[in-house]
Amino acid sequence: MLEAAVAIRGLRHTFPGDRPVEVLDGVDLEAAPGAFVSLVGPSGCGKSTLLQVLAGLLVPDAGESLIEGRSTVGEPGLAAYMPQKDLLLPWRKAIGNAVLGAEIAGVGKEAAREQAMALLERFGLTGFESAWPSQLSGGMRQRLALLRTFLVPRHLLLLDEPFGALDAITRREMHQWLQEVWATDARTVLFVTHDVEEALILSDVVYVMTPRPARMAARFEVDYPRPRRPEIVTDPAFVADKARLLAALDAPTQRQAGVPTPPPRWDRLRACSEKPADEL
Amino acid sequence: MAAEAPSLRRSLPARGWRLFGRWGGAAWEYAPALVLLAALVGLWELFVQVLDTRPYILPAPSAIWEALLDKGHLLPNHIQATATEAILGLLAAAAGGVLLAVVISSIPLARRVLYPIIVTSQTVPAIVLAPLLMVWVGIGLESKLIVVALVGFFPIVVSTVDGLASADRDMVALVRSMGASRIDELRHVLIPSAIPGFFAGLKIAAAYSVIGAVIAEWVAAKEGLGIFIIRSQASFRIDQIFVAIGVIALLSIALFVAVHLLARVASPWKYANEKGENGS
Numbered sequence: 001m002l003e004a005a006v007a008i009r010g011l012r013h014t015f016p017g018d019r020p021v022e023v024l025d026g027v028d029l030e031a032a033p034g035a036f037v038s039l040v041g042p043s044g045c046g047k048s049t050l051l052q053v054l055a056g057l058l059v060p061d062a063g064e065s066l067i068e069g070r071s072t073v074g075e076p077g078l079a080a081y082m083p084q085k086d087l088l089l090p091w092r093k094a095i096g097n098a099v100l101g102a103e104i105a106g107v108g109k110e111a112a113r114e115q116a117m118a119l120l121e122r123f124g125l126t127g128f129e130s131a132w133p134s135q136l137s138g139g140m141r142q143r144l145a146l147l148r149t150f151l152v153p154r155h156l157l158l159l160d161e162p163f164g165a166l167d168a169i170t171r172r173e174m175h176q177w178l179q180e181v182w183a184t185d186a187r188t189v190l191f192v193t194h195d196v197e198e199a200l201i202l203s204d205v206v207y208v209m210t211p212r213p214a215r216m217a218a219r220f221e222v223d224y225p226r227p228r229r230p231e232i233v234t235d236p237a238f239v240a241d242k243a244r245l246l247a248a249l250d251a252p253t254q255r256q257a258g259v260p261t262p263p264p265r266w267d268r269l270r271a272c273s274e275k276p277a278d279e280l
Numbered sequence: 281m282a283a284e285a286p287s288l289r290r291s292l293p294a295r296g297w298r299l300f301g302r303w304g305g306a307a308w309e310y311a312p313a314l315v316l317l318a319a320l321v322g323l324w325e326l327f328v329q330v331l332d333t334r335p336y337i338l339p340a341p342s343a344i345w346e347a348l349l350d351k352g353h354l355l356p357n358h359i360q361a362t363a364t365e366a367i368l369g370l371l372a373a374a375a376g377g378v379l380l381a382v383v384i385s386s387i388p389l390a391r392r393v394l395y396p397i398i399v400t401s402q403t404v405p406a407i408v409l410a411p412l413l414m415v416w417v418g419i420g421l422e423s424k425l426i427v428v429a430l431v432g433f434f435p436i437v438v439s440t441v442d443g444l445a446s447a448d449r450d451m452v453a454l455v456r457s458m459g460a461s462r463i464d465e466l467r468h469v470l471i472p473s474a475i476p477g478f479f480a481g482l483k484i485a486a487a488y489s490v491i492g493a494v495i496a497e498w499v500a501a502k503e504g505l506g507i508f509i510i511r512s513q514a515s516f517r518i519d520q521i522f523v524a525i526g527v528i529a530l531l532s533i534a535l536f537v538a539v540h541l542l543a544r545v546a547s548p549w550k551y552a553n554e555k556g557e558n559g560s
Binding site: 055056057076077079080081083085087089090091100101104105132133134135152 | 448450451453454455456457458459460464468469472475547548549552553
């Protein structure tokens, strides 16, 4: 079997302070090479913390975090990370921002620039290469941040709610577009979102996290044929799966209301993969 | 690439027009100040004429103008001496100020040790320091440079330290996730973040640099506007003192404007939207 692109085992972390915040409470996750894996969970449950550990920016209290078998603890630079904010450097024009990661990773300036120019059209930025970030629209800024992430020469992309700030219509377009881009790219994607629909449209595997302190509540394998059109959201099978996912998302909240913690619902929720493809 | 050409062709004449418009706009912006200044000079002339003030107490603007025509040929050498001291002193202040700011920002101990000393250094008036410096390093160019640099480095240090501190932590984290070294962080995020602050400090320093040079010359010099004032005073040529004051003011403004224009060139992203308003 191929080595996992991402392997996380028993990850724990507490943010210290006057009132310590326990964020991760033994999180496990695995992603196969080339898979599109989504992380869904309530706001503030620790999804971003998990990505920061994988990006090598945060040293966890305990547990393993491996990218292609290498530990990311105190070791940034193993994955292409896209934070929630686009964080474009205001002093670099669009093209300069696009090549930033490639440049730091040691790709030659000219080579990086050529790669970026070749991808400009696919990222909907043609003609804007010498615009300043402040002159771009929200959608364009987001696509530019994605382009910058894609140009980082790493096998794993960590995307933290890349479409969170976009309106619903733009977001729908971005879903189609991201699928196309990803299909020709063959890289592993770890995608954080709190939008269940988005996760189902895009992913091969969806992990559902509990509220803080986070653990994995459920894991879905999503086998819908690709490419997945926007209309898929009205398909009865999709709707049923969405309901299951939402149920998994809601279940652990009862824990806070004093209800005893249910056992992890690991294998109970593989519904999507059991379905024959022609049903769609 | 095909889409790039027409957009360039469109923007060139437009940019030329905007530049013209900007200067036209600047003239309008400063018109009220110029009108007020002219009115004050007119009142001054009237006051002197009506009260028949002695010229060695307060000369009329017209008498000052005559003094300029009469003794103007003496000025270029003095102006050159003072301007040289001011500009070289300003450069020394900028170099020293940036160096200190980087040290203070990157080493916490240096901050605690150096900041109090730097603040204390500003409590010693330049007029007290200048004679000491003459004793220590002679009455040549060096002592003037030191006075100008001591007057100018303080605002540069303070605003550059603030600029470095204002760098977006998330941007630093982003470049770190790309595997950036400390040098990369400095080059890609910290230094560009500090550029606007540095120029804010440099503008203040530029405005003070001519005065610093004049104060130093006042103590002892062979040439310069300071010594021109001393000589004029000795021969009761108050009108010449006013000529010198006017020249000092113009010189200070010219330096200030030069730094302002330099700031525009060095941080074009700050002004991108200003120019692009009538654009896309």
